[in-house]
Amino acid sequence: MPETKKILIIEDDPKSIKLQRDLLEAARYEVIVSNDAESGISIAKDEVPDLITMDYQLPGMNGEFAVMILRSDEKTKHIPVVFVTASSMREDKERFALLHVKIITKPVNTRTFVKELEEVLNGKREKD
Numbered sequence: 860m861p862e863t864k865k866i867l868i869i870e871d872d873p874k875s876i877k878l879q880r881d882l883l884e885a886a887r888y889e890v891i892v893s894n895d896a897e898s899g900i901s902i903a904k905d906e907v908p909d910l911i912t913m914d915y916q917l918p919g920m921n922g923e924f925a926v927m928i929l930r931s932d933e934k935t936k937h938i939p940v941v942f943v944t945a946s947s948m949r950e951d952k953e954r955f956a957l958l959h960v961k962i963i964t965k966p967v968n969t970r971t972f973v974k975e976l977e978e979v980l981n982g983k984r985e986k987d
């Protein structure tokens with residue numbers, strides 16, 4: 860049996876959390892949730908999830924700063940991060956590309972969300 864993959868959702872909007880959780884659990888992923896960047900980073904270090912979905916606007920530290928912290932830690936730097944964000948302007952996209960972060964724009968497309976994350980998960984596996 861393939862091992863269950865673990866996804867960490869760092870998001871403060873309960874509706875977005877529920878939607879992502881429902882889609883991922885239906886696809887048999889293990890889901891962990893954090894409501895802010897600081898605790899999300901700490902959970903990422905403890906649990907080392909296979910992938911993190913990250914809201915950009917979070918209480919306290921924003922998602923971009925959180926990614927930089929994750930990338931600077933040996934335990935978490937290899938974990939792929941996908942931004943799930945309400946809006947992304949051209950300059951955001953350019954900065955996010957430098958962080959090697961994929962962007963999914965809200966509202967999340969329920970038919971393609973899991974598939975898009977799986978593309979990132981599979982890309983990671985090829986590089987290992």
Ligand code: MN
Binds near residue numbers: 870871914915916918
């Ligand atoms: Mn938010």
